[in-house]
Amino acid sequence: MDNGTEKSGSYGQFASQLLGALAGDRGLQSIVEIGFKMLQNPLIVTDKSWKALAMASEVDVPDDKDWNALRENGLLTPDAVAAGVRENLADRIDRSDAAFRYQTAGMAYPRIFKRLTVGEKTAATVSVLEYLKPFSEEDVPLLNLLCDAVSAELQKSRFRQYSRGMLYEDFIWNLLEGRLTDPRAIEERVRLLNLGLKKNIYIFVFDVREYDVRQFSVSYMRDTLEQMISGGRAIVYNNYIVITASFSRARDIFKTELLNLGVFLKKYNIRCGISRRCTQPSELRFYYEQALDAMRVGTHMDGDRYIYPYGEYAIYHISEACAGAGGVKKYGHPALEALMAHDREYQTHFTASLYAYLRSFKNITNAAGALHLHRNTMVYHLKRIEEIMDLSLDNYDAVQQIELTFRLLEYDKKIERYLKWDELPESDH
Template sequence: MEQSTTNLSNSQFLAQNSLQLLEALAGESGLQHIVELGYAMFGNPVLLIDTSLKTIAFSNTEVKDDPVWNEYVTSGYASLSSVNYYTSNKLTLLVNQSEVPFFWTDPYSKYPRIMSKVVIGGKQIALLSIIAHEKPFQNTDLELAILLSKAIAIELQKNKFIHYSRGVMHENFIEELLTGKTKDGKIIQERIKVLNIRFSKNLYTLALDISRFDNSKTSLAYLRNELENQIPKSKAVIYEDKIVLIISYDDHDQFYKSEINKLKMFLKTYHIYAGMSRCFHNLEEVQEHYFQSLDALRLGMLLNEEDYFHPYEEYAIYHFAESSGVENLRKNCHPSLWKLIEYDGENNTDYTRSLYTFIIHSKNITESAKASNIHRNTMFYRLEKIESIMNIDINNSNTFLHLHLSFKILELLKIDLP
């Protein structure tokens, strides 16, 4: 009789907590609220970490005398020594193999734990730990851990990053680099060791615009995986309507020879535009070069829609030109260039185009004449006439640079040459 009463009491307790979790999920209260509910359910602190061993959430509780808890709460991730310890004593293996929550004790952690995987679509996304800091575990706690893990899985599926995640350890780390949350060199090196990621000395960020991608034929996850196959030394993540890759190679020239052509074909096949940053060498600079890749992508799509691949190096001068503000672009053009454009319009000549040809051929008279399909002497005459109309010395280095920049501004403003 007493056993039946106990079973009924346990069932009621579990049903009551199930209802609370269901109400929290329906009420859009958020992950932290669910974690705090977990604390109330167990009467013990709750910790949630992702598969990269980074802290996702924890209950608002002080556990000053437990080193593992404090490590996750203070630094936000596991140290290399902790990772090595739990790998050597088989906890990592046990978590991977276990389908249900289990009790765990070890000398490194002061208090016993319940360890429970959080699984989405058959893949582990996170690990839930309950710490017996305030009271010993009860008979129902393993069943409660199952309920809480399922509720957390449902909540995490609302998060777009988790939705696209493969449960691969590097993805959260890359997101931190992209957002600039992690910029400390020492922390980055520690995380690289923990995650066992290797980067070569030459780094690039590549951003692909997927805002208009038709995923009715091919999934974004498949596309991302294919990109990593196309560029073997890369790590990819789906982030803010982009697929973003951090690419690393020892040899810059070899990368361009072996991979860029394959990448261009890939982009053309799927009709996707991409921007790539300049080469850099420190992971602390990922966010800065991610912004470079976005600028290259934006300017490339504006100025050259026929190409799908846009390296920042080809658009840096345009980026510089617009840095003073779009409203000032026209003012930054060389004033005499407008005079030449006006002259061509009134006299049905094409001196502006001749000047542009001369500039893009780096003041090479022979190549400029050839590109214009005129005699070399005719090119000389045109340049003298241009100097007369504009009242400038084309060979002055500052004037030449200003004119070059001015033509780039015309491209940005979508002003066609006469």
């Protein structure tokens, strides 16, 4: 058998396999695995936000970090996407009807890119990595055949996938708009639509207005953030990225779980507010607004942070409301003002001692340690504080009002005037 006949036979064999995969409804992954046998090189199908739809699962390419990112996370790294934007790669793919070879300095191996269309619009891209064998002219008709099959599969599954995504987005959008309020009707819709929304929900709201959209699109950022939050589903709503993360069992959002997310958000200048746990989807609008409150108040209090769980800022949300209605002058306890006036007049630091004592849950030893004081000195301070304020620190109501006054001072950024942590002497007047 000559080479021409052999190539023709291989082409026909692969065409038959692809047709069988399409007719048998075996899915996109099956088609990509056939494509790997056809081209004898790793390949991947990505959507327009560079999210992996399917890739050859048998291939390990240890020295290509972008390929590994796609294998491990299903998304290109933001740096890789930004590099592609700088090189106008997406635009070139959109403008090219034919496949083209491409390599930048950051790519360990050359690629062949071929755009896929559904309804005359670019829907996805097939990328082939020149890793196991060099590219050849014989790859072109095989790649075109593969792309025709992938396009047909995308066309076939487009309505199903699009409908599921749109049903979820429409459902969440209506909840956020307050258009769905009947708990029983909502529960029934979740069941009928098989949306996978579980009992315990947290709302993450990301403010993407300050990050540089020239690096990559909001849709790419949406998909990237969705990947970083387990149990999360993302939509774009009111110019924010909103993620509903739901879990079967109640759980808290711990700082350690958010560490990587915080590093990422800082890099791209994105801030995030997180609601408390929501157990009723009908109240999603309330918790969305709570996440916005957390982000606004948190940014005011801690501008150097990028993640703001509402639980950490709830007291400052109260302080914000008080500040708008009279603030410390109206709601502050006069006894604390008397103590601060004494500190100003006599250059003492009793306000700092009281603050540390209350922040330490009235534990004298811990408060003394926080201020590097001897315990006996702290005992003396507390005695003098009660004398100056003319009240007992065992008076629950008075102490609660003093606590609120401290929070108001913190919100107004005034408390540093009275708390000189590194200048406290061993004794005061």
